[in-house]
Amino acid sequence: MNTLCSNCGITMNFYASGNLFLYNEQCRRKPIEECMFMGPDSYVLPYDNLETLYINLESCSSKLIDEGWKCCISASDVPGEYLSIEDFLNKMKYRKMIEVIQKGDFVSYLQPIIDLENFELFAYESLLRSADPSQNLNPGELFIAASLTGFHSMLDQRARRTAIESRAVHIEKGVKSFINFLPSTIYNPEFCLKHTFSIVEKYGVSPEDLVFEVVETEKIEDVNHLKSVLDVYKREGMKVALDDVGSGFATIEMLSLLQPDYVKIDRSYISECDKNIGKQHFLKDVIHTARGLGISVLAEGIERKEELTFCKEIGVKYAQGYLIGKPDLNAQKPFVPAFN
Structure with missing residues (x-):
């Protein structure tokens, strides 16, 4: 079996000017005149502005899609890799985010987590941000764009690397780091996680100080695959966590099957939990189940x-939460309110 994965190494170049190439395999079997829907230059269209190119292509995308066309752009007279119209338009629409992902210019903001037994610092969660504050990219939107354009594996890998690099600089040994990851980007855990483990070794980070936290916007369908990913992390001496228990796939029933070290309760159950009886029952059920496991x-x-x-x-x-501490580029000490 070939374990070489190209998903973390794809690239996309956005040339400010050049040629748009259109290709339709079916049209090769017809007289050329039957395929000319945009004039005599229907196969090669020069452009000098990416935004105008995107608008023009989007305006006729339905026709192009229906007729099975593919396209690509190039700065020369030689076409590159052809993509479907849908894929190409997504990459054009989110091209600024793709450029950020490809450059890998990220930083980790750190949010403190406290131990409620003694109110002392226990960990920091690493949250991905652009290194350029002017970009003002929403991490959730960035991951959505990455998923729509095929760059989610590259983004996820670089987010893990950034978190580990930041931890090595800002966080003391013995304080844990919660690092988010997307299981859907890890096709073969034995192969895909080698890069992460090499970064851990390179920076001399203790594996036992790392907690890899499952976050996923879509429902996990292959639970056995997720378990195999978590098992590889555990084998390397790291801890694992499930995020947003009570929301999406991370139900109480999953806890017994996946055996994470930590579960994070979805914030929708925490907000106003001191007033809401239904939320209180849910929280107590989770705690009871978790304790038993x-x-x-x-x-x-x-x-x-x-x-x-x-x-x-x-x-x-x-x-964790804004009461305790907001995400910051530096590892800020948590705030604990006074209790009477």
Whole structure:
């Protein structure tokens, strides 16, 4: 089996001017006149502005898609790799985000996590940001764009690398790092995670200080594959966590199957939990199940002292949120409100 994966190494060049090449294999079997829907230069169209090119191509995209056309752009008279019209338009639409991903110019913002038994610092979660503040990229939108354009594996790998590099500089040994990852980008965990493990070794980071946290916008369909990914992390001496329990695929029933070290409760169950009986029942059920499996529970999204107090009283082990500390480029000490 060939384990070489091209998903982390794809590239896309956006030339400010050049030629748009159109290709339709079916049209080769017809007289050329039947295929000329845009005039005599229907196969090679010069352009000098990417935005205008995108608008013009989008305006006739339905016809192009229906007729099975493919396209590409090049700065020369030689075409590159042809893409479907849908793929090409997505890459054009999100080209600024793709350029950021390809450059890999990221930093990690760090948000503190505290131990509710003693209110001491336990960990930081690493949150991806562009190194250029003027970009002002929303990480969620960045990952959506990466998924739509085929750059999600590259982005996920570079996000993990950035988190590990940042940890080596800003976080003391013994304080854990929660690092997000997308299971759908890891096709073969034995192969795809080698890069991450090499970065860990390069920077002398202790594996036991790393917690790799499953985040996924779409539902996980192959649970066995996810388990195999988590098992590889665990084998290397690292911890694993499930994010957003109570939302999406991360249900209580998954805890027994996947056996994570930590579960993070979706913030929708934490907000106003001190007032909402339904949320309180859910939280107590999660804690009861997790305790039976030896899993530690972490509440995220805590913004009020009352929420923090309630979570501590019912046995939540760890907590994070704006009340405790906002994400920052440097490892800021957590704030703990005074308790009477």
